[in-house]
Amino acid sequence: MDFFQDLATTFNxxxxxxxxxxxxxxxxxxxxxxxxVVMAMLRVYGNAFFRALAAAYSxxxxxxxxxxxxxxxxxVIARFVNLSPFWAGSLALGFASGAYQSxxxxxxxxxxxxxxxxxxxxxxxxxxxxxxxxxxxxAVRLALPAWGNEATLVLKDSTLVFVVGVPEILRRxxxxxxxxxxPFIAFGLALLLYLALTLLTTQxxxxxxxxxxxxx
Amino acid sequence: MTTxxxxxxxxxxxxxxxxxxxxxxxxxxQPQEVVVLVGPSGSGKSTLLRCxxxxxxxxxxxxxxxxxxxxxxxxxxxRVRQRIGMVFQDFNLFTHLTALGNVMIGLxxxxxxxxxxAHDLAMFELERVGLVDRAGHYPAQLSGGQxxxxxxxxxxxxxxxxxxxxxxxxxxxxxxxxxxLEVMQQLAKEGMTMIVVSHEMGFARQVAxxxxxxxxxxxxxxxxxQQMFEQPKYERTRAFLRKITDLEGDEK
Numbered sequence: 001m002d003f004f005q006d007l008a009t010t011f012n013x014x015x016x017x018x019x020x021x022x023x024x025x026x027x028x029x030x031x032x033x034x035x036x037v038v039m040a041m042l043r044v045y046g047n048a049f050f051r052a053l054a055a056a057y058s059x060x061x062x063x064x065x066x067x068x069x070x071x072x073x074x075x076v077i078a079r080f081v082n083l084s085p086f087w088a089g090s091l092a093l094g095f096a097s098g099a100y101q102s103x104x105x106x107x108x109x110x111x112x113x114x115x116x117x118x119x120x121x122x123x124x125x126x127x128x129x130x131x132x133x134x135x136x137x138x139a140v141r142l143a144l145p146a147w148g149n150e151a152t153l154v155l156k157d158s159t160l161v162f163v164v165g166v167p168e169i170l171r172r173x174x175x176x177x178x179x180x181x182x183p184f185i186a187f188g189l190a191l192l193l194y195l196a197l198t199l200l201t202t203q204x205x206x207x208x209x210x211x212x213x214x215x216x
Numbered sequence: 217m218t219t220x221x222x223x224x225x226x227x228x229x230x231x232x233x234x235x236x237x238x239x240x241x242x243x244x245x246q247p248q249e250v251v252v253l254v255g256p257s258g259s260g261k262s263t264l265l266r267c268x269x270x271x272x273x274x275x276x277x278x279x280x281x282x283x284x285x286x287x288x289x290x291x292x293x294x295r296v297r298q299r300i301g302m303v304f305q306d307f308n309l310f311t312h313l314t315a316l317g318n319v320m321i322g323l324x325x326x327x328x329x330x331x332x333x334a335h336d337l338a339m340f341e342l343e344r345v346g347l348v349d350r351a352g353h354y355p356a357q358l359s360g361g362q363x364x365x366x367x368x369x370x371x372x373x374x375x376x377x378x379x380x381x382x383x384x385x386x387x388x389x390x391x392x393x394x395x396x397l398e399v400m401q402q403l404a405k406e407g408m409t410m411i412v413v414s415h416e417m418g419f420a421r422q423v424a425x426x427x428x429x430x431x432x433x434x435x436x437x438x439x440x441x442q443q444m445f446e447q448p449k450y451e452r453t454r455a456f457l458r459k460i461t462d463l464e465g466d467e468k
Contacts, residue, residue: 119308119367121271123322123374124298133325138312214311215356 007185010176014189017169021197024090024158024168029151031094036101037136043102044109045131054102061099066160069096074164089161097154104150108143109135141214148205152198169193220283222247222378222409223268228277230260230267230433237263238274239433245378250410252424252441256456260433261413265380268411269300282377298326301371301379305386307363309355315342315366316351319373326374341369345399361392365399372403379403381412415460421445429453 039057042050061069073095074088083091112135120130159170169190177186221244230238237260245251253261266272268279270286270293279287286296310318319341323334342348345365355363364384371379381400385393397419404410404423414420420427420441427444429436437444437453445461448454 113308115304115306115308116310118271119304119310121294122269122297122300122302122304123370124294124326125322126294129325133321134310138310141312215354 006180010180010182010185011189013176014169014172014186014193017167017172018193018197020086020166020168021155021158021193024086024093024161024166025151025155027087027090028093028097028154028158031091032097032101032150032154035095035098036105037140039098039102040105040109040139041131041136043106045127058099058102061096062103064096066093066096066157067163069093070160070164085161085164085166089164089166093154093157093161097150097157100150100153101147104143104146105139107146108139111142112138138214141212144205144209144212148202148209151205152201155197155201156194219246221245221280222249222282223411224280225264225268226278226280228264228267228274228279230263230272231275237433238267238277240277241430241434243428243435243438245409245411247409248407249425250404250412250423251426251428252420253411253413253428253430254415254420254456254460255430255436259431261430262382264430265302265382265411265413268380269297269302271297271302294326298374299377301374301376303364303367303371303379303381303384305383307355307360307367307387309363309366309370311355314352314354315347315358315362315369318355318366319370322370322374338369338373341373342366344372344402345369346395359392360388361395364388364396368396368399368403378409378411381410381414383413383415385414385416415463417445417457417461429456431456 035057039054043054043058046054070089070092073083073092074085077083078088116134116138117130120134121127125133158168161168162171162174165171173186173190177183180186223243223245225241225243228238228241229236241260241264243251253264255261263272267274273293274287277287278285281296281299285291286293309315310321313321316335316338319338320334323329323337324331327334329337339348339351342351345368347362347365347369350358350362350366353362355366358366368384384400385396388396393416397416400410400412400419401423412419412424424441426438427441428438429444429448431452437448437450439448444453445457448457
């Protein structure tokens with residue numbers, strides 16, 4: 001009976017990290033989405049300066065380990081701006097994911113047939129209007145499969161905010177393990193939670209993909 | 217004709233890099249005229265249409281639309297394009313929108329209509345091309361002829377003063393061209409001014425007020441269809457028109 005009681009206590013403790021993990025992932029994905037779409041647009045439709053800026057962002061951020069970005073945000077930038085560990089970690093993850101998402105959206109923007117832009121301009125839309133109402137909705141749909149992959153990667157990368165002390169699933173599992181000296185149970189439960197989250201995420205994204213598939 | 221032309225093209229040149237496509241093209245078009253533009257491929261027909269609606273502004277030369285010089289500096293190109301409808305060879309329907317959505321989006325985003333008003337006008341335009349029952353279909357669910365009719369409805373929704381057709385039936389199976397030509401003929405009857413790049417000689421004979429033969433970026437010869445088909449001034453015109461008329465005959 002003790003075993004099951006302990007197990008329940010351990011599980012409840014780790015479970016409190018679930019919402020933190022979900023929070024970090026959602027913030028990071030949203031921030032990354034905004035950065036990704038904006039940078040991809042600048043890269044495809046911007047002038048030489050913005051193209052270079054967006055390309056530099058993508059190359060540099062992807063070349064740096066995400067943990068380094070988290071440390072910079074938490075130990076350097078958080079000295080000037082008031083940032084909790086949660087926000088420092090999530091924003092850093094989002095900034096990093098934005099670089100990968102910008103590559104995904106760049107490909108998507110470029111694979112929208114050029115005739116779509118021509119037709120939009122022909123009915124009197126400005127370039128900005130055409131990108132907003134014709135190109136972007138199609139690009140987002142085209143990007144969905146690759147974006148789903150990125151979403152699961154960010155979910156797993158959310159463990160990295162551990163290093164600045166955010167109490168998400170993995171950190172809590174580690175705390176329990178240190179206290180109970182039963183790493184198998186603690187990390188086993190963490191594994192199951194991540195597995196469940198990832199499977200759920202893929203299901204939701206597959207549904208979205210089917211729902212919004214573009215027929216050419 | 218003494219009325220002022222709705223469209224006047226004066227000595228237009230257009231180059232892409234080192235390639236000169238239009239070499240001093242001039243033409244005036246009267247209101248309600250239907251001009252069919254023919255010529256061998258590479259003669260600059262599509263480029264001319266794209267110069268007229270400023271998708272590719274001319275390198276030099278001037279164009280007036282209803283007495284406003286649209287090639288003048290400072291003219292808002294987007295505003296000009298609203299007055300010039302364009303229909304493309306490969307339809308270019310917006311793939312993420314239904315037939316109705318394709319017609320509506322210009323009304324809500326460009327003409328700034330309210331949803332309800334835009335919906336009603338879009339349905340009216342779909343009715344004009346006989347596709348009310350396909351309003352909820354996506355482009356992928358429509359036949360080529362239906363796609364092109366939706367594209368025409370989309371252009372009509374902007375209330376254009378002149379319509380440009382760039383080989384509207386070239387991408388269609390022969391049995392589907394009829395439904396598109398019928399819609400165009402109906403438009404012509406209603407008094408729409410049209411410039412049609414097409415090798416549908418049956419349409420040219422029946423509907424055109426003028427046939428313009430262009431080659432090498434300039435007008436070679438122009439005249440009423442009967443004159444152009446039966447007694448053209450130049451041997452080159454005769455040879456070209458005979459060739460495409462024969463080709464058409466073979467297909468049918």
